[in-house]
Amino acid sequence: MQFCSLIKAAWTVFRKDLRCEFRTPLNFSILMIFAVTVLMVISFAVGGIALDPTLLAALLWVMLFFTAMTGVARAYVQEEETGTALVLRLAADSAAIYIGKVLYSFVILVGVAIVVVPLYLVLFSVAPAMPLALAATVVLGCLGIAVTGTTFSAIVAQVTTQGSLMTVLSFPVMLPLLWIAISSTSTSFVGSNLVALAPDLAFMFFYSGMTFVASLVLVEYL
Amino acid sequence: MIWKYAMGLFMAAVIIASFLLVPPTQGLGDMGRIIVYHVPTAWVAVLAYLMSMVHSVAFLRTGDMLRDRKAAIAAGLGTLFCILATVTGAIWARGAWGMFWNWDPRQTSVFLLLMLYVAYFALRASVQDPDRRAKLAAVYAIFAFLTVPFLVFVVPRVYPTLHPNLINVTERRYEMDSIIRLVFLSSVVAFTGLYLWMFDLRLRAENLLDQLERERGN
Amino acid sequence: MAVRVVCHDLTKHFPPRTLFRGVSVTVEPHSLFAVTGRNGAGKTTLLKIIAGLVPSSCGVVQIADGGRILSLGEIRQTIGMVAPDLALYDALSGLENLAFFAEVRGVAAAREQIAELLELVGLTKRRHDLVATYSSGMKQRLQYAHALLHTPSILILDEPTSNLDSAGAQVVYGIMQRQRQHGSVVYATNDAREVALADAILQLD
Numbered sequence: 108m109q110f111c112s113l114i115k116a117a118w119t120v121f122r123k124d125l126r127c128e129f130r131t132p133l134n135f136s137i138l139m140i141f142a143v144t145v146l147m148v149i150s151f152a153v154g155g156i157a158l159d160p161t162l163l164a165a166l167l168w169v170m171l172f173f174t175a176m177t178g179v180a181r182a183y184v185q186e187e188e189t190g191t192a193l194v195l196r197l198a199a200d201s202a203a204i205y206i207g208k209v210l211y212s213f214v215i216l217v218g219v220a221i222v223v224v225p226l227y228l229v230l231f232s233v234a235p236a237m238p239l240a241l242a243a244t245v246v247l248g249c250l251g252i253a254v255t256g257t258t259f260s261a262i263v264a265q266v267t268t269q270g271s272l273m274t275v276l277s278f279p280v281m282l283p284l285l286w287i288a289i290s291s292t293s294t295s296f297v298g299s300n301l302v303a304l305a306p307d308l309a310f311m312f313f314y315s316g317m318t319f320v321a322s323l324v325l326v327e328y329l
Numbered sequence: 330m331i332w333k334y335a336m337g338l339f340m341a342a343v344i345i346a347s348f349l350l351v352p353p354t355q356g357l358g359d360m361g362r363i364i365v366y367h368v369p370t371a372w373v374a375v376l377a378y379l380m381s382m383v384h385s386v387a388f389l390r391t392g393d394m395l396r397d398r399k400a401a402i403a404a405g406l407g408t409l410f411c412i413l414a415t416v417t418g419a420i421w422a423r424g425a426w427g428m429f430w431n432w433d434p435r436q437t438s439v440f441l442l443l444m445l446y447v448a449y450f451a452l453r454a455s456v457q458d459p460d461r462r463a464k465l466a467a468v469y470a471i472f473a474f475l476t477v478p479f480l481v482f483v484v485p486r487v488y489p490t491l492h493p494n495l496i497n498v499t500e501r502r503y504e505m506d507s508i509i510r511l512v513f514l515s516s517v518v519a520f521t522g523l524y525l526w527m528f529d530l531r532l533r534a535e536n537l538l539d540q541l542e543r544e545r546g547n
Numbered sequence: 548m549a550v551r552v553v554c555h556d557l558t559k560h561f562p563p564r565t566l567f568r569g570v571s572v573t574v575e576p577h578s579l580f581a582v583t584g585r586n587g588a589g590k591t592t593l594l595k596i597i598a599g600l601v602p603s604s605c606g607v608v609q610i611a612d613g614g615r616i617l618s619l620g621e622i623r624q625t626i627g628m629v630a631p632d633l634a635l636y637d638a639l640s641g642l643e644n645l646a647f648f649a650e651v652r653g654v655a656a657a658r659e660q661i662a663e664l665l666e667l668v669g670l671t672k673r674r675h676d677l678v679a680t681y682s683s684g685m686k687q688r689l690q691y692a693h694a695l696l697h698t699p700s701i702l703i704l705d706e707p708t709s710n711l712d713s714a715g716a717q718v719v720y721g722i723m724q725r726q727r728q729h730g731s732v733v734y735a736t737n738d739a740r741e742v743a744l745a746d747a748i749l750q751l752d
Contacts, residue, residue: 112653119650123636130638130677190634193600194693197628199651200620258472262465266455275451276469279444283479314479321475325468327619328389394604459562460602542562 113203120199120207124182125214134185135215138178142223145170150230158231164292167227168285171248173274174219175212179256180273182208183264192264201326205257209319212260213253220245233296240295240304247311248288254315255281258322261329284314336526340519346512360424363417365513369520371414377407377524378446382474385467397463398539400470401453402531406524408446415439435492438480445473549576550612550625550700550730552597557606559592566592570606572749574701574731579723581742582735584751590735591630593751594703597733598628610701624652627694629687630705637679641670641689644678645696652697664692668718683710691722700730707734707741720744 128135149166158166186192195204224245228235235241259276263269291307298304347365384400387393418436419429430436452469456462552574559566566589574580582590595601597608599622610617610625617625635644642661649657665671668688678686687710694702707723708716723744726732736742 116651116653119647123639123647126643127636127638189637190632191636193595193630194628194633194635194648195651196600197598197623197626198648200623203651262452262469265461265465266452267457268455270455272451272455276448279441279448280473280476282441283476283483286483310479310483314476317479318472318476321472325472328464328468392602457561458601459560460604464602543560543565545563 113200113206116199116203117206117210120195120204121210124207124211128211128215134178134181135218138174138215139219139222141177142170142174142219143226145173146223146227146230153231160233160293160296161289163231163233163296164289166231167224167292168248168289170223170227171216171220171245172252172278172281172285174223175216175249175252175256176274176277178215178219179212179253180260180263182212182257183260184269187264201329202323205261205322205326208260209253209257212257213250216249216253217246220249235296236299237295237301237304240301240308241292243308244288244291244295244304244311247308247315248284251284251288251311251315251318252281254319254322255284258318258326261326265329284311287311287314333526336519336522339515340523343512343516343519347516351509351512358424360421363421364509365516367414367417367421368513369517370410370417372517373520373524374407374411374414374442376521377403377410377528378442378474381407382470385470388463388467389471394459394463397459397467398535399528399532400467402528402535404446404449404470406527406531408443408450410520410524411439411443411446415443433492441480442477445477449473550610550617551576552701552731552733553609553611554597555606555609557593557596557608558604559589559596559601560604567751570749570751572747574733575747576700576731577727577729578731578746579727579744580731580733581745581748582733582751583737583742583748585737588751590751591632591705594628594630594705594733594735598626598703612700624697625700626703627697627699627701628703628705629690629694629707630703631709632705633690635678635686635689635693638677640675640677641665641681641692642674644689645692648693649696654697657696660696661692664695667695667722668692669714684712684715687711688715688718691719695722698729702726702730702732702734704732704734706736708738 149170183192186195224241227233256273256277259273259280262276263273266272287307287310291304291311294304294307343365347362351362351365353359353361381400381403384396384403388396388400415436418439422431422433422436423429426433449466449470453462453466456465554570554572557570558568570593572580582593584590592601596603599608599619610622612621612625635641636647639647642665645661645664646657649661654660662671665674668691670685670688670692673681673685678689681689702723704719704723707719711719723732723734734741742748
């Protein structure tokens with residue numbers, strides 16, 4: 108019963124966030140423009156040089172990481188800036204808010220990835236050997252970034268001088284995830300053995316799962 | 330007071346012994362002596378970070394500000410010893426591998442560990458309200474600490490390590506002869522004592538600062 | 548329900564200053580409790596500590612129903628708050644805001660309750676407009692509707708009538724008197740008329 112009401116409240120928060128987002132789709136557009144700009148800048152700088160698959164994969168994740176840092180950070184920071192954070196905390200369980208915000212960040216990140224990844228493949232003329240593996244990697248990577256990023260967003264939102272604190276806090280914690288995502292992405296470009304990817308995908312899943320559980324416990328104290 | 334003098338003498342004895350009793354290592358020459366400093370500083374760094382984590386958990390459970398202060402001090406000392414371990418490690422790497430820094434897994438992990446705690450202090454510096462600062466820092470410290478196992482799992486997969494192991498796990502024996510082992514273990518004790526002493530000094534200083542601030546506030 | 552707020556020895560430091568020290572008060576059921584004091588004395592912070600939104604430096608707040616101390620989840624259902632630094636969602640309409648909070652809190656018979664409250668604060672006509680288009684007084688009226696949504700036992704009001712016209716202020720005084728029937732009101736004010744309504748007064752200095 109309690110679990111049901113938690114999920115229901117989380118879903119309500121998620122729907123509210125999406126609705127606010129689509130009323131003023133400014134955030135999402137800016138995020139998309141940011142990601143595309145980074146992509147174009149890299150593409151322009153690289154020119155026509157053929158890149159090593161690992162380097163290509165690293166570029167993709169660097170771009171997704173920084174896009175996430177500008178976007179996911181908003182999940183809680185925006186509530187704090189508009190003064191709605193306190194009202195929301197009075198109304199809902201912190202775990203429910205957290206789950207709702209993770210869902211929201213995940214949807215936004217996947218939304219950006221759906222546009223940016225194909226564009227990236229075209230610009231760098233990459234034909235992934237295992238497109239489904241690439242898709243799975245991107246989705247799981249976005250999940251991990253959404254889960255941890257949302258936690259740090261909750262921390263950063265309460266900080267007086269935010270600056271680039273979000274990136275500083277997230278980078279060392281997310282690095283294991285990014286590393287595996289990069290290795291998995293580059294395998295999906297050139298490899299042919301799907302089984303070899305399984306541990307990487309499993310790692311990303313467990314990383315997200317563990318940080319999710321830890322966050323659920325810790326957000327109570329924020 | 331007396332044990333501080335004893336500590337000083339003991340530390341001095343360990344330092345002298347590291348030069349007189351420990352023989353030059355095969356292949357590394359005098360460079361091998363650094364093990365007497367490198368490993369204990371790394372051990373103290375881990376111990377201090379662990380203590381910081383324990384105090385952070387205790388803070389969230391009790392809300393006792395003294396716990397927050399202890400967590401911050403332990404994290405600060407952990408970072409100091411971590412830097413010492415990194416520097417001594419780099420000096421050793423220069424002798425053994427020919428380069429100060431080559432992103433060996435151990436070096437990579439230690440670098441990330443330092444970044445985690447730099448971020449911890451960046452977070453602390455960004456919050457003005459001390460009660461809120463304590464809360465946020467504790468949550469971050471616990472969260473960050475929980476991701477360290479992933480680091481340990483991932484990093485060796487990215488690069489194979491060349492770092493020597495002191496304990497040969499398969500044969501269950503120490504790869505050291507008895508005299509080096511004695512000096513080495515004494516050094517571990519001495520550095521742990523040094524850590525406890527420094528912790529005590531910092532805690533007393535912070536308590537005094539806090540008291541001063543309160544008196545000034547009234 | 549007889550919900551009581553007990554503050555034990557509350558202290559809040561904002562280094563290098565101490566806002567207040569050793570505040571111990573009890574807010575009795577069926578009472579209006581006023582907190583007064585010059586600007587910067589910590590009225591808002593005290594209210595936020597009671598609501599559980601800001602940690603205190605020392606001391607605890609206990610909210611008890613009879614002899615039983617309420618859990619965090621129960622406290623959330625017990626408190627309604629209106630304050631100048633709280634806000635509702637600009638991108639949603641007044642009605643959507645109330646519907647969202649009713650759903651998050653799991654309020655039963657939300658539709659009737661919302662309609663009634665909108666009528667009470669006089670926003671029925673503008674209920675489909677975005678909050679962004681509201682005046683500051685209307686936003687505050689909507690906040691009252693939001694704070695009463697789950698019929699809280701404790702109403703916490705920071706400067707209850709700061710943005711309201713005299714008609715709005717009358718609505719608020721009505722709400723406060725009605726609230727006294729089944730719970731209590733803790734409010735921070737420096738307005739002499741509002742202080743005069745109180746059953747108990749805490750002066751912060």
